[in-house]
Amino acid sequence: MLALLLLGKEFGVSSNLRTMCTLVGAGRRHDFFRIDWRAQTWNLVFAAGAILGGFIATTWLANPDPVAISAETTAYLNSVGIDYPAGEGFVPDELYAMDRLLQPLNWLFLVVGGFLIGFGTRWAGGCTSGHAISGLANLQLPSLVAVIGFFIGGLVMTWLILPFLLPYLTAAA
Structure with a gap:
């Protein structure tokens, strides 16, 4: 930097x-x-x-060793409809397997999500890395506001919106 x-x-x-x-x-x-x-x-x-x-x-x-995912994380994923056996990878196959890309609803989520990310990036005048690394290093107040907004948006998505969307994404392939 x-x-x-x-x-x-x-x-x-x-x-x-x-x-x-x-x-x-x-x-x-x-x-x-x-x-x-x-x-x-x-x-x-x-x-x-x-x-x-x-x-x-x-x-x-x-690393050839199994991925160490905590029991709490596995329990949470199971509670929102993701059967995620600990130690078998970083991401659950129900969301990220290549055959999931063929599902029309998953395409819709990808396209809408991509649009929202692009819109937010353009509206904020840059992406998370640009604001969080360059903008904060330059002590730019707009970058601080943007980074705070990114974190709030991420928390809202993770804890309030995503649990309602996951059952649709993890429906039988």
Whole structure:
């Protein structure tokens, strides 16, 4: 972060989407995408490195031991309709198995969720990483407000909304 501050750069993963849209010609149709994409190459390299690092970590550096999920977490997941046997992975198959992507309702949830994330990112003027890392490091009050909003939204979604949606997502495939 110090290097970014010294170089006058701002960090944020969501800006990569804008850069990629610019690369494929979106600037011909909308002013928002008329930017110098070459100035954002470093951020594209960062995003590619994050994807490559995740692939390397899960393919060659994964821990062979069973995943240690607490009994409380397993009990909670069971209470909201997810049969999640502890130690068999980080995410329950009922939500994240590849065959779940073929379910129309899951597609609807993905599309609506993606739209809401994109809308919120654009409305907040950046994503969680941009505000929480760059914005807070620059002592920007709008970033503090955005980060507080992100956390409140995450808590509301996790504890109030998601328990009502999970039965629809975990319905028989």
